[in-house]
Amino acid sequence: MTKIALVTGGSRGLGRNTALNIARKGSDVIITYQSHAEDAQAVVAEIKALGRAAAAFQLDVSDVSTFAPFAQHLKVALRDRWQRDAFDYLVNNAGHGDMASFSETTEEQFDKLINVHFKGVFFLTQKLLPLIADGGRIVNLSSGMTRIVYPGFAAYSAAKGAVEVLSVYMAKELGSRGIAVNTVAPGAIETDFLGGAVRDSRDFNKSLADATVLGRVGLPDDIGPMIASLLAEENRWINAQRIEVSGGQGI
Secondary structure, eight states: OOOEEEETTTTSHHHHHHHHHHHHTTOEEEEEESSOHHHHHHHHHHHHHTTOOEEEEEOOTTOGGGHHHHHHHHHHHHHHHHSOSOEEEEEEOOOOOOOBOGGGOOHHHHHHHHIIIIIHHHHHHHHHGGGEEEEEEEEEEOOGGGTSOOTTBHHHHHHHHHHHHHHHHHHHHHGGGTOEEEEEEEOSBOSSGGGGHHHHOHHHHHHHHHTBTTSSOBOHHHHHHHHHHHTSGGGTTOOSOEEEESSSBTO
């Protein structure tokens, strides 16, 4: 039976790359997007061009009140499009960056980061549990900045650290269903994160590249294939792990 993956925040950046690489490995893919509907539909078209089925649904991962109607919408789509009552892989990728020093971080910034990167992951996964197949996989996206400290990311990195702890607890509690849960922690990547700062600022890019053993910052193609590989059957015994994909940044 063809596997089905759900990738949150799949319209751009790492989410888009992950969705495409999962499709290349033979799975159908459902992506979510918050506001970039045209980008999302373009990803759906790319996945279909690879010979896989695909769909895109709007979802605000910061708003827990939307999770129940989203789960119901997903349930209907699985039944109508795939004749299935469950999907196999959940990749909690959706996120945003907000840079501020610890002393200047506002409560509004803090709440938004927590809502998107931790509370959203917690309660969206909880709401989707009845739709995740036994023997499935969950991948939660973290960040290299839970290990490598850069001033300005205290709240963001704390939220990601919470996700890393959550992943271990999820693995423990979902093990009876055969569901493996892991965290993937990318290093600095050239995407539109923080307005494309890593990608577009030559000096910032160089400083991060100089701090990386392999001598450059990462690209989406360094991350998406790794996540797709982690979901593959040959990696079924990897569970409750934090896997950093940073090219050796900060060592």
